[in-house]
């Protein structure tokens with residue numbers, strides 16, 4: 001049993017063969033996939049895909065790389081969507097201090113507002129933390145949303161500890177499958193097992209076997225195999241533990257588990 005805590009299944013890259021990919025994911029033992037939105041314009045697509053495919057669970061939010069086209073009223077639409085739809089989290093939200101050009105103030109405005117919505121609605125958050133871990137931790141300590149996941153985590157053990165103290169799990173995915181990612185692989189070995197959740201971030205963050213290609217949902221199984229081997233743990237134990245971690249931090253996800261996988 002595997003849970004993908006971060007997959008952009010609504011992405012255009014999957015339009016031609018989404019049915020096939022979902023069948024492959026089911027055969028790989030994936031029982032649930034969290035599908036985070038990135039802006040108001042794709043809330044509808046995320047909702048309808050999660051209605052169409054068993055095991056898919058939506059999250060709604062405005063991604064830091066999409067705040068330039070966002071409007072303050074989108075936050076009202078977000079709140080209304082979260083109250084109407086059976087969402088498992090607010091996401092994907094966060095800060096990105098890598099993209100350029102960027103407007104840090106604008107990113108902060110939308111990030112803070114969405115953390116407050118998460119707190120108000122008692123929903124966990126899915127965080128995009130690229131080159132922005134410390135400013136994100138600062139906002140989490142201040143606004144105190146009810147936990148969540150730091151997706152594609154690539155920070156220090158110290159920062160990981162601070163996230164877990166605040167009720168977060170760390171999302172690990174395709175990046176750890178690259179031999180050259182030595183720092184990240186050392187971290188993936190050192191993290192306590194109850195801190196880890198798995199993700200593909202499909203179609204992004206290609207694992208070692210997909211260079212210059214799209215990442216697919218079924219890639220979660222070889223990602224889990226890589227991590228279990230790296231940590232010296234039996235695969236089934238590692239999959240069961242990380243799935244339990246995902247369910248503990250995203251309690252509403254339990255209602256989305258696909259019983260046919």
Ligand SMILES: [Zn+2]
Pocket residue numbers: 006008036092201
């Ligand atoms: Zn993402």
